[in-house]
Amino acid sequence: MEFLYIGIIIFLFCLAISDIIVGVSNDAVNFLNSAVGSKTAKFRNLIIIASIGVFLGASLSNGMMDIARHGIFQPQYFSFAEIVTICLAVMVTDVILLDAFNSRGLPTSTTVSLVFELLGGTVALAMIKNIQTDGALTFAQMINTDKALSVILGIFLSIAIAFVFGMVIQWIVRMIFTFNYKPRMKYLAGVFGGIAVTAIVYFLLIKGLKDSSFMTAEANAWIKEHTGMLVLCLFVGSSVIMQILHWCKVNILKIIVLMGTLSLAMAFAGNDLVNFVGVPLAGFSAWQDYSANGMGVGADNYLMGSLLEPAHTPMIFLILSGATMVFALATSRKARNVINTEVNLTNQNESEASFGTSATGRRLVQIANSFATWLEKVTPLRVRNWIDSRFNKDEAILVKGAAFDQMRAAVNLVVSSLLIALGTSLKLPLSTTFVTFTVAMGTSLMDRAWDRESAVGRVTGMMSVMGGWLLTAVIAFAVCFAIALVMHYGSFVAMILLSIVAIVIIVRSNIKFNKKAHEKEKNKTVFDQMMSSNDPAEVWSLLKNQVKDSTVKELDYVSNYYSNFIDCFVSENLKCLRRQYSTMHAEIDGYKSVRRKEILALKRTDPTVSVQASTWFHLEANNTSQLLYSLKRMSEPCKEHLENNFNPLPKDCAEEFAPASEAFLVLLNKTRAYVDDFNPAAEQQSKELIKDISAYKKEVAVLRKNNLERFNSESDTSNFNIYILYQTILQETQQMADNLKHLIRAYTYLSTVKGK
Structure with a gap:
């Protein structure tokens, strides 16, 4: 003893x-x-x-x-x-x-x-x-x-x-x-x-x-x-x-x-x-x-x-x-x-x-x-x-x-x-x-x-x-x-x-x-440079790079989350869905913190530059944050649905949505590449991407219409909850596509503003 x-x-x-x-x-x-x-x-x-x-x-x-x-x-x-x-x-x-x-x-x-x-x-x-x-x-x-x-x-x-x-x-x-x-x-x-x-x-x-x-x-x-x-x-x-x-x-x-x-x-x-x-x-x-x-x-x-x-x-x-x-x-x-x-x-x-x-x-x-x-x-x-x-x-x-x-x-x-x-x-x-x-x-x-x-x-x-x-x-x-x-x-x-x-x-x-400290150190270094610099042109150059990096990071997160979320929900993997959802609040809070830093840096640029860039800066940031909130609005009812052991997503719904979800991930990756490799001369590229997104929104609108017809044609109400939930997923996906379109437009104009 x-x-x-x-x-x-x-x-x-x-x-x-x-x-x-x-x-x-x-x-x-x-x-x-x-x-x-x-x-x-x-x-x-x-x-x-x-x-x-x-x-x-x-x-x-x-x-x-x-x-x-x-x-x-x-x-x-x-x-x-x-x-x-x-x-x-x-x-x-x-x-x-x-x-x-x-x-x-x-x-x-x-x-x-x-x-x-x-x-x-x-x-x-x-x-x-x-x-x-x-x-x-x-x-x-x-x-x-x-x-x-x-x-x-x-x-x-x-x-x-x-x-x-x-x-x-x-x-x-x-x-x-x-x-x-x-x-x-x-x-x-x-x-x-x-x-x-x-x-x-x-x-x-x-x-x-x-x-x-x-x-x-x-x-x-x-x-x-x-x-x-x-x-x-x-x-x-x-x-x-x-x-x-x-x-x-x-x-x-x-x-x-x-x-x-x-x-x-x-x-x-x-x-x-x-x-x-x-x-x-x-x-x-x-x-x-x-x-x-x-x-x-x-x-x-x-x-x-x-x-x-x-x-x-x-x-x-x-x-x-x-x-x-x-x-x-x-x-x-x-x-x-x-x-x-x-x-x-x-x-x-x-x-x-x-x-x-x-x-x-x-x-x-x-x-x-x-x-x-x-x-x-x-x-x-x-x-x-x-x-x-x-x-x-x-x-x-x-x-x-x-x-x-x-x-x-x-x-x-x-x-x-x-x-x-x-x-x-x-x-x-x-x-x-x-x-x-x-x-x-x-x-x-x-x-x-x-x-x-x-x-x-x-x-x-x-x-x-x-x-x-x-x-x-x-x-x-x-x-x-x-x-x-x-x-x-x-x-x-x-x-x-x-x-x-x-x-x-x-x-x-x-x-x-x-792990968090490593990520923060990178962001903090750029932020410290922006806040300590007395050259407005240098601050604007650093800020544009910072906005690009933060946007690319969030698009990567949205792409990974959306892909895993759909797989978890369709396969009724509650543990997987909970694990995905547990990262959401930290990601939203992290982006809010980054955005506050960027706003402080924007105030340190030349007044004419900040006035010219302000609208596009906030529009770009708002649409990026809305992507996260759409994921959250989509995830919460789905998690609750699985926790209550309600009916799974019908096979025909899962099969018709699979190509649509894959197409959305393609659009996300294209948007990410456009932002990461932005070229002011590639105006046609942004127009084609926006055109693809508009076409995709119409495809999702068709799926929403089909789902409503499916719901109205069935006399059995046992699938009522899952059809409503499926409609929510389609609606939020369509909204995220719309956010991508506005994000591309705002980022394009923001990146072409020249510093003074």
Whole structure:
């Protein structure tokens, strides 16, 4: 029996490695978003700086492992077997949950997930023990509810405080420096740099290093006693140094951003390491105690009071954890995916609306617009004009390809550092993820990055991320609660099976993500080129190629889907039809995303070109999307028909439709070839293709008429549903042919528009 527990402990550490990889992917946004968004340095150099901070933070930290040992549950009331069950349930849930968020590009809090997973697993086993002891052991005895409540409080405090402070500080900074900050830095560089460096170093001392393994109680006490003097000396010294560096033509904003990135990375690793390896180390400590003292008692009877003692994490574990974090940071595509989500939402220019829009987002923007209109009325004109002059975005100093300037990046890092340090000193559980994200949202809002065109999309995106934070707690608790129950009653069999399920889910998730990432990378490269280019003619050339590629991709999808769909339906293969239909929503959403990008790029072309091309662009895009919607309208009733086991398509209908479906696929392929190999001189080719499509529509019209006559001539109504369904297929096929005709015409005119 003992060897099974050894296997579980080893597996916990394997999951810890996976947890570090997915956890770092999620938390990389905390310390990299400002530097990445402002293009302060090459991504490779930023990774190196962040990796140094992460490795030092992990290696110097004691890991703050006590939260996993006795922060949520009271271990003296739980046996070794129960502690192992809780630990395994937590790790399986944590890896799956964080991977799911990362794959969708949503940042979430690893602290919240850990606390509520521990709470869910503990409540499950505490409920069982409460029943088994007839209430002798109460929930209040076995569970530390204060910690969970403090995390919930921290969520709301982090969101509200950080957003407001981000807005206020950014507004003050812009009023002083404006977007054209370089002339004012001549005299204010030292003061601004001094404040920033002082805030960052203070944050590093208070938050990053106070729990480090080399920091003794005496050192912490001395720092606490002399904080005022340290801060004053640091401010004066750094102000002088920063002013001298500025006079020497050194970019002090770059120094501030890189220092902030290093300190946030170091603090993250030092304080959040428990979220990844705390539970496996607690399980390992439990095994050490059990193997030394509890073998004679049995795993189900030996209580784990030893976990009440403070954690003493071996240095080798900290170093290995730091090395794994560095590896994850340097290689994870999902880390870039999460970073891109926040950078897009805070972009100074228009960016892809990754989350679309929502009714709630639209309502909030309407309320904000009403308030802005009222504020404009009560503010004197001269004051308004003066404030507007301080927020002239045309003067923004942006590095090529940057989402925002280095001034905002510095404010993001300084405000985040100050708030987290303040929260730590006041013993308020502010989440690093929540603070950094909402500060970035607040500063971008105050920088007027949220214009009327993008506000709804950004608000929707912000709400989606925040909703994900709140869902983390609920999902983590519920899933871990269920898994702990299954593992308790299913014993080792359930533990092994659920562990295998977790591994399979993670492997499949990574395969799917890498496939999608490859496709996105190609599209993103073209989109980035269009959005960063200042040459309208180049943007138009890139856009035409992008429209061609996206149209060809959708025509390929429609052709494959239609062919497989007809085969599945005629052969009554429900599994095949469901598999086809399951791809539909993702394809429609993907094309919507591509179309939004193309519209943003169209706005960057020459005005005369965009006006000339606009009608044909939208007509081409609308007809392409209508092909997808026709497939959807055709598929839904067919899937429902097969699910209900209704009558199959009569043989005579299938035989008469087979040539028509083949002919439609030929037209699809001809249209695809026409778009892919477009030649402005081949006007006759488009006319012949449109003529063929018109002739095909007449053939389908004949089939529709024949089907109606067949239906009217039969006295037996048993085939009523299938005849109506067949009529729907014919009608949608005819409509798709009509869409092809309009698509060809629109694409022809669009492609002949010349750039300027």
